[in-house]
Amino acid sequence: MKKEQHLDPGEFVELSLLPWKELVKKSLNGEITDVKTIIGSLWLEKYLGGADFSKK
Numbered sequence: 001m002k003k004e005q006h007l008d009p010g011e012f013v014e015l016s017l018l019p020w021k022e023l024v025k026k027s028l029n030g031e032i033t034d035v036k037t038i039i040g041s042l043w044l045e046k047y048l049g050g051a052d053f054s055k056k
Contacts, residue, residue: 020044 005013018026020041026032027041047053 020048 007013023032023037023041024045027038032038032041
């Protein structure tokens with residue numbers, strides 16, 4: 001289902017489906033440069049590795 005996008009000038013969105021380990025690898029080797037995506041991929045790696053994110 002296509003939806004209308006509301007992008008800022010010069011902004012683009014490219015969607016890709018890939019395994020999370022490949023996402024982390026591309027985030028660390030510079031293939032992915034979007035900071036929100038990089039932070040999300042590193043958080044996901046920690047979460048799937050069993051990290052405890054509960055507040056103490």
